[in-house]
Amino acid sequence: MxxxxxxxxxxxxxxxxxxxxxxxxYAAVLDGRYEREMRERMRSGRPDDRYDSSRELVRS
Structure with a gap:
């Protein structure tokens, strides 16, 4: 060769x-943004979709 x-x-x-x-x-950055958004939702107590500690979707 x-x-x-x-x-x-x-x-x-x-x-x-x-x-x-x-x-x-890029996927890791997007995942971090999504994780931060979910934490903020849990702190604000919005009645939207929530995640439990095992990260499974729990509908309210």
Whole structure:
């Protein structure tokens, strides 16, 4: 395998892995926002959907 081909293959793999990690980081950020929103709902005592300690949906 030539040096150029090996470089291009490595660059392609790096781009794919970076994109996958980016998606995972974005999902973690969104999950943190959702968790914060649920905590604020529980503190405010809104009669919306609530979550118990086992994180299962409990309808009021």
């Amino acid at each position: 030539s040096g150029v081909a090996l470089f291009l293959y490595g660059a392609g793999v790096t781009i794919v892995v970076a994109a996958a990690v980016g998606v995972l980081v």
